[in-house]
Amino acid sequence: MQTKYLALPGPTMVNNEVLKEMTSEVFNHRGKDFYKVLQNLTEKTQQFLNTKNQVYYLTASGTGAMECAIVNSFSRGDKLLALINGAFGQRYADIAKTYGLEVIEFHGKWGQSFDYNKIKNTIDEIENLAGITVIQGETSTGVVNDLKKISEIKDEDTLLIVDGISSIGAEYIDIDGWGIDVIITGSQKVLALPPGLAIACLSDKALEAYNKSDLPKYYWDIGKYKKFAEQGQTPYTPAISLIKAAEKQLERMAEQGMGKEVQRHQIIAKMTREGIKALGLELFTEEGCRSNVVTPIKSPHGIKVAELRKLMLEKYNVEVAGGQGKLKETVFRIGHLGNVDPLFMISVLTALEMSLMELGYDVDLGTASKAAQEVLYNKK
Numbered sequence: 532m533q534t535k536y537l538a539l540p541g542p543t544m545v546n547n548e549v550l551k552e553m554t555s556e557v558f559n560h561r562g563k564d565f566y567k568v569l570q571n572l573t574e575k576t577q578q579f580l581n582t583k584n585q586v587y588y589l590t591a592s593g594t595g596a597m598e599c600a601i602v603n604s605f606s607r608g609d610k611l612l613a614l615i616n617g618a619f620g621q622r623y624a625d626i627a628k629t630y631g632l633e634v635i636e637f638h639g640k641w642g643q644s645f646d647y648n649k650i651k652n653t654i655d656e657i658e659n660l661a662g663i664t665v666i667q668g669e670t671s672t673g674v675v676n677d678l679k680k681i682s683e684i685k686d687e688d689t690l691l692i693v694d695g696i697s698s699i700g701a702e703y704i705d706i707d708g709w710g711i712d713v714i715i716t717g718s719q720k721v722l723a724l725p726p727g728l729a730i731a732c733l734s735d736k737a738l739e740a741y742n743k744s745d746l747p748k749y750y751w752d753i754g755k756y757k758k759f760a761e762q763g764q765t766p767y768t769p770a771i772s773l774i775k776a777a778e779k780q781l782e783r784m785a786e787q788g789m790g791k792e793v794q795r796h797q798i799i800a801k802m803t804r805e806g807i808k809a810l811g812l813e814l815f816t817e818e819g820c821r822s823n824v825v826t827p828i829k830s831p832h833g834i835k836v837a838e839l840r841k842l843m844l845e846k847y848n849v850e851v852a853g854g855q856g857k858l859k860e861t862v863f864r865i866g867h868l869g870n871v872d873p874l875f876m877i878s879v880l881t882a883l884e885m886s887l888m889e890l891g892y893d894v895d896l897g898t899a900s901k902a903a904q905e906v907l908y909n910k911k
C-alpha cells in the first residue's frame with residue numbers, strides 16, 4: 532500500500548501500535564479493568580495538559596465539547612464576550628447564542644493577532660461579564676491567540692473558556708498558572724487518535740459556576756461526569772476502544788517525555804514555513820502569531836486551490852486542506868500536528884513543489900525541501 536500523507540489540521544495519522552488497541556477486546560466499562568484504565572488515563576492526561584484540574588472524557592467530536600463547556604458554565608442571559616478571529620471563534624459565539632446567552636462578539640481580522648488593548652477596553656465597558664470564549668489555535672487561519680494576555684486583562688470573576696482542540700500539545704500553555712477555567716481538546720488532533728473522543732478540563736471555579744448554571748443539559752451535565760469519575764467511570768457508555776487507544780498513545784508520549792511535544796511541533800512548523808517561503812509563496816498568517824499546528828498559504832496567482840489539492844492527492848497521495856469559510860478559494864492549509872516528523876514534512880513539501888510545477892508555477896525543484904532541511908541544522 533502506498534503511504535498516505537495526511538497533512539490536514541485533523542484528523543491526523545495514527546500510530547499502528549495505537550491503532551491496534553482499537554481492535555482489542557471490548558470490556559465492561561463498569562468493571563475493575565475500566566477503573567484502572569481510567570485512573571491511568573486521567574493521570575497521563577493531566578501530565579499531558581500539565582494541570583491539576585480534573586479532566587472528563589466525552590464521547591464526541593470537538594464541537595460537542597464546545598457545547599459542553601458552554602452549557603455547564605453559564606446561565607440564561609449571562610454576558611459572554613466571544614473573541615473571534617476565525618471560523619471556530621464564531622462557532623463558540625453561535626453555540627452560546629443558541630443557549631440564550633447575551634453574546635458580545637469581538638471581531639479581530641482573520642490571520643492576525645487580536646488587538647489586546649481593544650479587548651481590555653471592551654472588557655472594561657461590560658458590566659457583570661460572566662465569561663470570555665477564545666480559541667487558542669484558530670485552525671481556520673493558523674493564528675495562535677495569546678491566552679496569557681487575555682488571562683491578565685480579564686477580571687478574576689470572569690470565566691476563561693478556551694478551545695484548545697487543535698493546539699493542546701503543540702502550543703505552550705499553562706492552564707493552572709493562567710487561570711483557564713475550561714479547556715477542551717479532541718482526539719483527532721495532536722493526540723493522534725481516531726476522531727470521537729473529546730476531553731474537557733475544568734477548574735474549581737468552573738465547577739462552582741456549574742452549580743449555579745441553569746442552562747438545559749442532560750448528556751453534557753458535567754456534574755454527572757464528576758460523580759462517576761470519582762468511581763473511575765463515565766456516566767454513559769464510553770468509547771471504550773478509543774479510551775484504550777488514548778491510554779496507549781499517552782503512554783507513548785510519556786515515554787518520549789511529555790514536554791517535548793511542543794518543541795517537536797515548533798520545529799516541523801518552522802520547516803513548513805521556511806519551505807513555503809523559499810518557493811516564493813505567501814503565508815496567510817501574520818508573523819508573530821503563527822501556529823505550530825497548521826500553515827495556511829495563499830494559492831499563487833492562476834492556480835486554483837481545488838486543482839492543486841486534487842493533484843497532490845491523486846498523484847502523490849498527499850492530502851492538504853482547503854481554506855475554511857471565506858478563504859475556501861484562495862488559501863490551502865498544510866497541517867503538521869500529531870505524529871509528524873521531519874521526513875513527513877519534506878515529503879509533503881516535495882509533493883507540493885512537483886504539483887505546483889505541473890500546474891505551471893515556476894519552481895526550482897528541491898528548493899522547499901532544502902530550506903526545510905536547513906531548519907534542522909539551524910541554518911535558517
Ligand SMILES: Cc1ncc(COP(=O)(O)O)c(C=O)c1O
Pocket residue numbers: 540541592593594595619666668669670671694695696697717
Ligand atoms: C480549533 C477547533 N475548534 C473546534 C473544532 C471542531 O472540532 P470537530 O470537527 O471535532 O467537532 C476544530 C476542528 O477542526 C478546531 O480545529
